[in-house]
Amino acid sequence: MVRMETTFYRWDDIERERVTDLLDRKLITGDSMMLAHVFLKEGCIVPRHQHHNEQFTYIIDGALRFWIGEDESQEVIVRAGEVLHIPSNVPHKAEAIEDTLDVDVFSPPRKDWLEKTDSYLRK
Numbered sequence: 456m457v458r459m460e461t462t463f464y465r466w467d468d469i470e471r472e473r474v475t476d477l478l479d480r481k482l483i484t485g486d487s488m489m490l491a492h493v494f495l496k497e498g499c500i501v502p503r504h505q506h507h508n509e510q511f512t513y514i515i516d517g518a519l520r521f522w523i524g525e526d527e528s529q530e531v532i533v534r535a536g537e538v539l540h541i542p543s544n545v546p547h548k549a550e551a552i553e554d555t556l557d558v559d560v561f562s563p564p565r566k567d568w569l570e571k572t573d574s575y576l577r578k
Contacts, residue, residue: 466492474576475499477551482568489564495519495551503527503548504575508561510541517555522548 462485469481469492477499481492489508495501495517503522512519514533521539523529525546532552533539541547567573 474573475578478576480568484564484569487563489559489561489568491559491561491565491568493555493557493559495555495557497551497553497555499551499555501549502575502578503546505544505546506565506567507543508563508565509543511538511560512541513538513558513560515556515558517551517553517557519555519557520550520552 464483466481469483471479471481471494473479477496478501479494483490512521512533514535514537516535518532518534520530520532523531523541523545527546527548531539565573
């Protein structure tokens, strides 16, 4: 059976969650994917972590420096208008090198974000 129900969202109507003093987010979740606005202040560090969720990070404004891999040997700076794809289970860390708004897309949705059990991020 094909699901025919659609849902309309307006970012201004989505609750903004304060995760840390340097990071806020807004979440929209479907059955098999999640869309997030992530607001990072300059200097915000997202500690190294990995998850089974496939991830796209699209920078709307600002820039993030990523370190990829268990040894963090791959470094990439992603700026406004650019997208980084992070496959499932790939360790990564990020730092906001300026105030940044990014759109993260996860498949499947991040259960730890929904349940607020993402302790690596709340340090």
